[in-house]
Amino acid sequence: xxxxxxxxxxNFGGAFTKLGSRQFKLDDCPDLTEKVGVVxxxxxxxxxxxxxxxxxxxxxxxYIISVNKEVFEGAKAVISDELGQDKAARMVWMKCDLxxxxxxxxxxxxIKRDNNRLDILVNxxxxxxxxxxxxxxxxxxxxxxxxxxxxxxxxxxxxxxxxTAEEGNIVRISNQSSNLHTGAPKDTKxxxxxxxxxxxxxxxxxxxxxxxxxLYSRYFNRKVTQNGHPNVLMxxxxxxxxxxxxxxxxxxxxxxxxxxxxKYGIEPIKKDQFEGAVPTVFCAxxxxxxxxxICPPCIPEEGSPMSQDDExxxxxMELTRNIITEKTRVDSVERGCPMDDVVVH
Ligand SMILES: NC(=O)c1ccc[n+]([C@@H]2O[C@H](COP(=O)([O-])OP(=O)(O)OC[C@H]3O[C@@H](n4cnc5c(N)ncnc54)[C@H](OP(=O)(O)O)[C@@H]3O)[C@@H](O)[C@H]2O)c1
Numbered sequence: 001x002x003x004x005x006x007x008x009x010x011n012f013g014g015a016f017t018k019l020g021s022r023q024f025k026l027d028d029c030p031d032l033t034e035k036v037g038v039v040x041x042x043x044x045x046x047x048x049x050x051x052x053x054x055x056x057x058x059x060x061x062x063y064i065i066s067v068n069k070e071v072f073e074g075a076k077a078v079i080s081d082e083l084g085q086d087k088a089a090r091m092v093w094m095k096c097d098l099x100x101x102x103x104x105x106x107x108x109x110x111i112k113r114d115n116n117r118l119d120i121l122v123n124x125x126x127x128x129x130x131x132x133x134x135x136x137x138x139x140x141x142x143x144x145x146x147x148x149x150x151x152x153x154x155x156x157x158x159x160x161x162x163x164t165a166e167e168g169n170i171v172r173i174s175n176q177s178s179n180l181h182t183g184a185p186k187d188t189k190x191x192x193x194x195x196x197x198x199x200x201x202x203x204x205x206x207x208x209x210x211x212x213x214x215l216y217s218r219y220f221n222r223k224v225t226q227n228g229h230p231n232v233l234m235x236x237x238x239x240x241x242x243x244x245x246x247x248x249x250x251x252x253x254x255x256x257x258x259x260x261x262x263k264y265g266i267e268p269i270k271k272d273q274f275e276g277a278v279p280t281v282f283c284a285x286x287x288x289x290x291x292x293x294i295c296p297p298c299i300p301e302e303g304s305p306m307s308q309d310d311e312x313x314x315x316x317m318e319l320t321r322n323i324i325t326e327k328t329r330v331d332s333v334e335r336g337c338p339m340d341d342v343v344v345h
Contacts, residue, residue, distance in 0.1 A: 190212075
């Protein structure tokens, strides 16, 4: 019976959220005075729910990495109206498309240059359930944005996060995954670029990139947290079904008719953006473990068998490193390869 309660609490909003066997509320977020954070996609949807909460709890500086300036300005205006001008002034916007790995590196270098600590990194931006597409590097856009761009960002910020941890702090990284990671193709091997560039359909395309987010967390736990950096934690989250642009608008691109079920059919029981932010805020501010898959509000779940496969995680990260290195080789001569200081086995 409790299993059913957890499933409902994990996925749906309103009264369902009270059915979970563990509880965590946004108000349980600790005071974040002096801390510095980064949230990708922090200007709308779930990421905005996270950014709002971190600012409300006094984070001293918060970088928002996203694409659309107007959306960021709108988010900043809401923070100013509701939390005050002082909180809005703590927001720093960095325009960056996460599929542009050279730009991702630039942004990470600027953050490292301007700060002597980094406590929180929320890898939240994402391409939703949409049709297959290749980036200008010739890489599947779901994998390039949802997984690889965040690996480049994390890898370049890691030295600063390790320094922050060595100075007596707990540093937390949270990857936004989804229960839809179970929709990754059953024969996923992460063996080659050709494999991940196969068009496997919108759901599987999305699911594969979300599987990568959990595998990355478990890999990072083995290779970084358990390997000399016990206070640098990385976990993955499922936010539930949340009412956002992704679930209301983007879903209509691949499914002009069927998407209406997602847009309208389950809208009344979807979580709102603040309910959807709960597991991420938990992983960004409270969790003591690393390599977990956390479902709302703060329930560790096993995830699919593939998400627990260490060999698959090793292949994913080797492929990630090889693709990014290969695709940015031209840049690497003059500007430094985006993966040259990545922590790998
Ligand atoms: N909604 C759900 O039910 C649900 C369920 C499971 C997981 N998720 C995951 O939750 C995360 C947030 O999604 P959401 O539902 O809150 O959707 P959303 O409201 O559409 O927000 C997506 C955010 O990602 C940013 N973004 C998209 N493509 C980007 C790119 N190429 N480079 C940099 N930033 C980019 C967007 O930036 P702009 O603001 O500049 O447009 C936006 O801020 C995603 O990873 C999504 O897959 C959502």
